[in-house]
Amino acid sequence: MTPAVPSAGTVPLYGPDFAADPHGVYARLRQYGPVAPVEISPGVPAHLVTDYRAALDLLRDPGTWSKDPRVWQETLPPDCPVLPMMQWRPNALFNDGEAHTRYRRVISDSFARIEPHLLRERVIGAADSLIRLFAERGSVDLVTEYTRPLPLLLFNALFGLPDAYGARLVSALSKMMEARSPEEATEGGGEFYGYVSELVALKLEQRGDDLTSWFLDHPEGQSPEEVLQQVFLTLGAGNEPTANLISNALSRMLSDQRYYHTLTGGALTARDAIEDVLRSEPPLANYSAHFPRHDVRFHGTWIKANELVMVSYSAANTGPDGLPPGPRTDGGAHLAWAAGPHACPVKNPALLIAVTAVERLTSFLSDLELTVPREELAWRPGPFHRALTGLPARFSPITPDQAGATPWNSSPSSSTPQAPTSPVRPLSSAR
Ligand code: HEM
Numbered sequence: 001m002t003p004a005v006p007s008a009g010t011v012p013l014y015g016p017d018f019a020a021d022p023h024g025v026y027a028r029l030r031q032y033g034p035v036a037p038v039e040i041s042p043g044v045p046a047h048l049v050t051d052y053r054a055a056l057d058l059l060r061d062p063g064t065w066s067k068d069p070r071v072w073q074e075t076l077p078p079d080c081p082v083l084p085m086m087q088w089r090p091n092a093l094f095n096d097g098e099a100h101t102r103y104r105r106v107i108s109d110s111f112a113r114i115e116p117h118l119l120r121e122r123v124i125g126a127a128d129s130l131i132r133l134f135a136e137r138g139s140v141d142l143v144t145e146y147t148r149p150l151p152l153l154l155f156n157a158l159f160g161l162p163d164a165y166g167a168r169l170v171s172a173l174s175k176m177m178e179a180r181s182p183e184e185a186t187e188g189g190g191e192f193y194g195y196v197s198e199l200v201a202l203k204l205e206q207r208g209d210d211l212t213s214w215f216l217d218h219p220e221g222q223s224p225e226e227v228l229q230q231v232f233l234t235l236g237a238g239n240e241p242t243a244n245l246i247s248n249a250l251s252r253m254l255s256d257q258r259y260y261h262t263l264t265g266g267a268l269t270a271r272d273a274i275e276d277v278l279r280s281e282p283p284l285a286n287y288s289a290h291f292p293r294h295d296v297r298f299h300g301t302w303i304k305a306n307e308l309v310m311v312s313y314s315a316a317n318t319g320p321d322g323l324p325p326g327p328r329t330d331g332g333a334h335l336a337w338a339a340g341p342h343a344c345p346v347k348n349p350a351l352l353i354a355v356t357a358v359e360r361l362t363s364f365l366s367d368l369e370l371t372v373p374r375e376e377l378a379w380r381p382g383p384f385h386r387a388l389t390g391l392p393a394r395f396s397p398i399t400p401d402q403a404g405a406t407p408w409n410s411s412p413s414s415s416t417p418q419a420p421t422s423p424v425r426p427l428s429s430a431r
Helices: 015-020 022-030 052-059 097-112 116-134 142-147 149-158 163-178 182-205 211-217 224-253 257-264 270-280 313-318 347-364
Strands: 035-041 044-049 139-141 286-292 296-298 301-303 309-312 392-394
Touching: 015 022, 022 035, 022 313, 035 309, 044 052, 052 286, 052 296, 052 309, 052 313, 097 211, 097 224, 116 142, 116 149, 116 347, 139 142, 142 149, 142 224, 142 347, 149 163, 149 224, 149 347, 163 182, 182 211, 182 224, 211 224, 224 270, 224 347, 270 313, 270 347, 286 313, 309 313
Parallel strands: 044 309
Antiparallel strands: 035 044, 139 392, 286 309, 296 301
8 A cells, every 4th residue: 555645634543544554644644754653542743753753852852852741641531541651650651850850860779770691580480370371371472471471560560579479460450451331441450550559568567678678778768659650650551561561572583584494593582572662663653742842843843832742663663764674683772762861770680571471481392383473463542552462372292200400490580579688789779
């Protein structure tokens, strides 16, 4: 289909057409120049930056662009479906300047206390506990049974709760994500709030070696309410993109000969598949909501103060001024983690989690293959995430009593939090 300049109005980023072919839509949007008019939900317009240079100019200029949505969100009805992703909260994402620095420091310092080898062990523990549930079956939906629950089990442990709570977190967030009715979404939201509130209350009574306790005791001195908001943000910001990064990488590895051979000693690695996804199919495809502090002419478009402007990392990476296509191993500067003061503060741990999750799965199930061609996989509609609805696969079953390493006999530890003696960096060295 030849892209045509849309005659009037805006291009929707919701609904099945965008989910089926986002790059076709980005090609249409480029006809407008570096900034295009889109709708992120019916009746909710936004300016979308699709050009790499323009994206960097925006992300690196906090003097012109604010992250505070409070004036803009007043224009939306209270039940607008994008509000959960966009509305102001007292956390790092929606604040500028000193407030932002303070909130962000708590998150960055606390993650810096987790030793990479311990994080890896925890990922392996969570991965093995999930693989054990389907390994004897010979078939699996990798999204619902592996990539989506894995970060939740892991975060449950990192925030300091026993594995039993992990199931609660998985159930609450699944209800929110898969909600078949507004009531189910509300129920899931309530369960998620209950989980985080209980977590903070427990840690207020008794600290441990975990992220929640480190948030509470951080020298920046956050109130329990602020800690609650930071835990919400970290779980929300961390879980969904990490799950999708793992799913999208697996879908590539299992459908591309170059990666397929890797499973049995080929040229490209899990890390290559992940870098490839970060460039061409970033799990957070469009976000970085910003609002100009005053009317501004930006790369040829007039934008009024407090109008919503978003960055398409996916379009910017893949446009004519973006990055060359295909897997690269040189760590070139794609925008999947954004850039500037609000760039993802947990990039390295997130990469370690994704690489370990892919490697662990494929090391036990080395003949894993998709049961439907990649082109026929379905993607969840929505303007923000590039997310598969499912990833059905099959493999030769493995059993607990078979010879060699299995997920039953080779986990370094469970995903349950370690005893308080586990080695962590003291806060003073984490800056
Ligand atoms: C361990 C998992 C992760 C955690 C805990 C995490 C946490 C966060 C936090 C707290 C922020 C807000 C930072 C700020 O405003 O200063 C953020 C921003 C961001 N993260 Fe991550 N993240 C994780 C994984 C990922 C992954 C896998 C991706 C995608 C590849 C990603 C992409 C981004 C992007 C693009 C932003 C900027 C969003 C914006 O400014 O609107 N993150 N992340």
